[in-house]
Amino acid sequence: MKLREEMPEFTGVTEWVNGEVTKEELKGSPTLVHYWSISCHTCKETLPQLNDWRDRYKEQGLRVISVHMPRSEKDMETGPVKEAIQQYELIHPVAIDNSYKLVDAYENQYVPAYYVFDKEQKLRHYQAGEKGLKMLEKRLDRVLTTGEAEQ
Template sequence: MKQILKYITFVVVCAFSISALAEKTKVPDFKLPAINGEVTPAQFKGKVVYVDFWASWCKPCKKSFPWLNQLQQKYKDQGLVILAINLDKEKHLADRFLEKVPANFIVAFDPAGDTATSFKLKGMPSSYLIDRAGYVVGKHTGFREKDIASLEQGVAKLLQQ
């Protein structure tokens, strides 16, 4: 029973609701080439940013794209920006992926993986939620259907703050 409780707690904490447990840290700085120009965290001051790290070879990443499109569409007016950072070593692999799986959000490229290092990624895909003041307030590893509801809830809550 204790095990089950522990498990439930684990799931709840991990499925990134903006928990009080998540320490508030300033978003690591970066400057990355994107499809249209460059992106830096400073550009998104005053917005809620959902940073998603992905790669063409990662199966759950592919699964997450349609949902990310929906999320961007739904919360655009409330100030949500989705920034998907691609970590493919070779950009053409990412381009090929994007031809097949459309992304209606900002896609930036970091073949060297420097941002992945500074965000201390624990798995693929990984997502980070950044509040309007530029603080990382939530993170989530992986993409599973069962996580979708709480992920969206986290985004919606933060947008209302």
């Protein structure tokens, strides 16, 4: 995805955990879409940070949606994914994307990956991997305070 592109629809999801979300429901809310995989060690290490942002920015209207992207056939087993969702306290909506419909819509190749959308559902920042979490936090702050991630 390119900056300022519109958020894709959440269609073709294999299963939702913690409630289904539609693009329509997210209108007017800044949104962080987070890709992760159960077989990704780095993903698991960054989940506490994701939960912190979810809780810290809730008052400012941030919505967090996680997408589980399987990296192998074993990752497609929904039981262990659901156990990890519970273990890591992912209480926000989580899409299990075993058919790669969201992966394709977002043109996502990496986990963890983070997509920050503004209130108008335009992509304002993209970050992949663990290295840029501080930069991602700055972009989140900017989108929540000014509505834009860029100056």
